[in-house]
Amino acid sequence: MKNSRKRHAAGDEGEALLVTAVLLLALNLRGPVVAVAAVTGGIADDLRVDATTLGLFTSLPVLCFGLGAPLASVVLARLGVGRGVLLALCALGTGILVRSSGGLGTALAGTVIMGLAVSVSNVAVPMVIGHHLPRRAATVLGAYGAFINLGSMLALGITAPLERSLGWRAALAGGVGLVALASAAWWLALRGSLADTSAAADVTAGPGDVSGGWWRNPVVWGLTLSFACLAFCYLGITAWLPLVLHDRAGLSTAGAPLGSTVFQLASVLGGLGFPLLMRGPRRRVPLVLSVSAAMTVLPLGLLSAPALWTVWCAVGGAAQGSGLTLVLSLVVERARDLRENRRWSALVQGAGYLVAAPAAALIGGVHDATGGWHTPLLVITAVGLALAPAGLVAALRGHTAPAASAGGARAQART
Incomplete structure (x- = not known):
């Protein structure tokens, strides 16, 4: 009986950690993209671009969400969900830093990297919830969607004042801090609840094949x-x-x-x-x-x-x-x-x-x-x-x- 209670408690702790990792991930899935809207003036002045070019900073990621989905499926099948999302978070942080580090070409390259990274996470989250949290799927997905929008609001609210004191590059690069926090939570979840969500579990044929x-x-x-x-x-x-x-x-x-x-x-x-x-x-x-x-x-x-x-x-x-x-x-x-x-x-x-x-x-x-x-x-x-x-x-x-x-x-x- 005691062992049963311990296993149940460990399972609840693992689910809580996994939900936390999913929600921290959600904060990063739109925030770094929409944050550009708060610093368009600084980008336009520094890079000397027009409104049409500025639009690429928000339209390119959406295209990457679509074009990157097949690649995301392959990555998740090969690496497994946990490792795939960790790789995507590393790529997202890299993209954020690259976007703030150079001229227009470098900024757009970083934006594309970010979009492809997010596409992996977009595909992974329904897999994680369906496989590990089936009883709470609607509740966790509702919170996931809410945290995506919350991440957008936080990014817009924080980036503008940061730009006034640090400039647009540092303001946008600051988003990497939240990516690091999500990565840490996901790494802890990978050691526990996500450990058995391997690539092999995904590619093994079964009744649903x-x-x-x-x-x-x-x-x-x-x-x-x-x-x-x-x-x-x-x-x-x-x-x-x-x-x-x-x-x-x-x-x-x-x-x-x-x-x-x-x-x-x-x-x-x-x-x-x-x-x-x-x-x-x-x-x-x-x-x-x-x-x-x-x-x-x-x-x-x-x-x-x-x-x-x-x-x-x-x-x-x-x-x-x-x-x-x-x-x-x-x-x-x-x-x-x-x-x-x-x-x-x-x-x-x-x-x-x-x-x-x-x-x-x-x-x-x-x-x-x-x-x-x-x-x-x-x-x-x-x-x-x-x-x-x-x-x-x-x-x-x-x-x-x-x-x-x-x-x-x-x-x-x-x-």
Whole structure:
């Protein structure tokens, strides 16, 4: 009995450490990228570049999220999840330092390294949660999504004052400190909970081995289109929200960014609160429909009643935070084993980010062509509505991961 209690306590401590490692990792997955927005003036003056070139510092990472996903899948299959993420964190820290160390070419090279490093972690997290934390998947994924947005907020809030005292290079390079903290937590988790998530565990065929046909599965493509719609709306909205609020709601240039703050805060709360609603497969359909409908509230609200922008920004942010948790939870839930989880995660996020990468440029181009925000906001509305049929395919078709999967079997053994 005592030995059983000790094993149970050790298991709980290992899970707590693993959750901590995942959340510290999440703080680094968008923060170093969006931090550039706080120092664009310093970069433009120092490197003598125009606005189009500055846009590469945020658009290149998104392209890397998509293009790097197949490579990420290979890295994780060869090295295993724990070692793969440790390598990705080392690459992320290297990219942050390289970005701050030279001229334009060096800065863009560092940005690409960062984007490829993040793509590995994007694919790895659903694998870790599905394999080691299946009973708490929705809760941990909700916190994971919330910490991604929290990392963005921290980066924007800290980088600007650092630039004023240290310059843009040191301000951006400071992000490596949080990467080091996440690396330490991940190394400790690798010694414990992650020790058995080896490459061999991933490549061993089993009942869930669907090699040769996994990419033709309607569930995978439903998830991919859902993620693409979600990412497109996020990138399209966040890139232009301050300007839309200035033009449509009459906010001042200084006050317009407040809408982005409301949006990001609501995204954090949406990610944390959504797992409370996701209890059982019967709730998949209403949740998919609710997220899709909520994603249209922000663009339609800004069209019909822009004075209520705080309400629309809050609903839109909550929809984004909830939507990310929903899609990743469905990946974890529907994949039958670690190999399928890895492949699905790579395709869903890789193809989804590639589709969504031009969102900001497309919305800006439509605005320039039409001379206003009516048509661009309707485009975002249509994409938000498209999430509903794609999400329903993912939620209703195919199979659900059996309890006999590696993660499920271990979870049952502990209960």
